[in-house]
Amino acid sequence: MDRNTWDKKTPPGFTELRKEAMTVELCVYSLQNSRMKEINQVRAVAEAAGKIWCQGGVNVQVVHWEALPPLSIAGPLNLNSTDLARQIPCGSLSDAARSQLSTIGKPNAPAGDPTRLVAVYCIPGNGFQDAPSASGCHQFQFQGNTSPDHMILLTDSADGRVLAHELGHALFVRLTGPNSWMNEDPDPGRNVSDRLHNANPPNLMYSSVSEKPSISPEQVMVAQKSRLVTRQSLFYGFRENKRYKLGVDIKTLHVDEVSDEITSDNALESSWMFAVGTSIIKNRKPYENSRLTPGDYDLSGSFDNPLLEVESDTDKLTLDVTGTDRDFFPFNDELPHIHKEWSKGEDLWGSTSSDPGAPTGQHQEGPVKNDEIKYSVTYAIRVDDAPLEEIFRHIC
Numbered sequence: 001m002d003r004n005t006w007d008k009k010t011p012p013g014f015t016e017l018r019k020e021a022m023t024v025e026l027c028v029y030s031l032q033n034s035r036m037k038e039i040n041q042v043r044a045v046a047e048a049a050g051k052i053w054c055q056g057g058v059n060v061q062v063v064h065w066e067a068l069p070p071l072s073i074a075g076p077l078n079l080n081s082t083d084l085a086r087q088i089p090c091g092s093l094s095d096a097a098r099s100q101l102s103t104i105g106k107p108n109a110p111a112g113d114p115t116r117l118v119a120v121y122c123i124p125g126n127g128f129q130d131a132p133s134a135s136g137c138h139q140f141q142f143q144g145n146t147s148p149d150h151m152i153l154l155t156d157s158a159d160g161r162v163l164a165h166e167l168g169h170a171l172f173v174r175l176t177g178p179n180s181w182m183n184e185d186p187d188p189g190r191n192v193s194d195r196l197h198n199a200n201p202p203n204l205m206y207s208s209v210s211e212k213p214s215i216s217p218e219q220v221m222v223a224q225k226s227r228l229v230t231r232q233s234l235f236y237g238f239r240e241n242k243r244y245k246l247g248v249d250i251k252t253l254h255v256d257e258v259s260d261e262i263t264s265d266n267a268l269e270s271s272w273m274f275a276v277g278t279s280i281i282k283n284r285k286p287y288e289n290s291r292l293t294p295g296d297y298d299l300s301g302s303f304d305n306p307l308l309e310v311e312s313d314t315d316k317l318t319l320d321v322t323g324t325d326r327d328f329f330p331f332n333d334e335l336p337h338i339h340k341e342w343s344k345g346e347d348l349w350g351s352t353s354s355d356p357g358a359p360t361g362q363h364q365e366g367p368v369k370n371d372e373i374k375y376s377v378t379y380a381i382r383v384d385d386a387p388l389e390e391i392f393r394h395i396c
């Protein structure tokens with residue numbers, strides 16, 4: 001899947017923005033009487049857990065959520081009671097109880113290998129039978145070497161840190177030999193007397209999760225290799241199907257010095273070409289001045305059409321100024337060339353930055369100098385049209 005179940009649909013006329021990233025996917029079910037009844041509650045818990053796992057480069061994604069109707073699955077637990085958590089000893093769950101819970105399965109899960117999806121059941125009650133202050137429980141069962149099936153139970157008191165911790169237990173499940181799986185904490189700081197947990201209180205796998213839990217490099221390495229973690233092309237926003245349009249106004253040609261051939265006076269018979277462009281459009285405008293002497297020449301408005309369409313985010317805006325001084329002998333002299341490239345960057349091809357003291361989008365190139373002239377150019381860049389863009393998800 002490429003999105004959370006609550007993520008927006010892409011409107012017509014827009015293109016999806018995607019990024020490939022490591023992802024663990026959850027199917028969340030709220031049992032009857034769970035206080036987790038609304039998708040926004042599930043979303044808050046999943047997003048908080050996702051922020052924590054982002055440290056390990058793993059995105060947490062909820063691909064399905066639903067509130068389940070009353071269940072009639074035979075077994076030792078009353079799945080429809082108001083204190084289901086208190087019937088469950090997470091640390092010593094009977095096979096019958098585990099099998100009863102796993103019979104709930106992953107109804108309406110998206111197509112694909114169901115063992116790559118973690119089932120999360122939101123259950124009523126606050127603490128478990130054997131651990132009244134615990135609010136999360138991870139269980140897994142396996143057949144053979146390849147496909148352990150995971151479930152996480154979250155009580156009414158669970159928050160994103162608890163989900164992140166239980167996901168840690170799931171992501172650390174690894175094969176150690178034929179038909180042999182284990183889920184010890186891979187961190188060297190694991191607790192020697194409780195090897196599923198860490199001895200270091202700030203660590204995510206400490207038995208009671210701190211405010212800002214950390215994940216160690218050893219834990220990240222094992223988690224990223226988990227069967228539950230797959231590379232997905234994740235949808236994080238959309239952009240309108242139209243191009244940026246830029247306007248460039250060449251404002252002033254500043255001539256600091258001129259020096260013409262010895263036989264004539266000190267004014268240049270100059271002939272200029274100003275060119276601005278992108279990969280799909282070039283806009284060239286000539287400018288003639290047969291008596292060019294030091295001073296400022298106002299060109300504003302002369303070079304401002306048409307608008308420059310930008311093909312893509314990697315396209316560049318270029319500015320080139322060339323010129324010649326028409327001499328009778330021996331031949332024309334080239335004036336020094338100005339070449340400047342703008343990338344989209346953070347300042348949208350220079351339109352939102354400026355030179356010190358100048359209005360937004362205004363820049364100066366030069367001075368450039370040779371035997372004939374020393375000059376610079378002031379110009380302004382603006383965005384005249386931009387595609388609408390919405391980014392609603394951070395991808396790790």
Ligand SMILES: [Zn+2]
Pocket residue numbers: 165169196197207
């Ligand atoms: Zn734990």
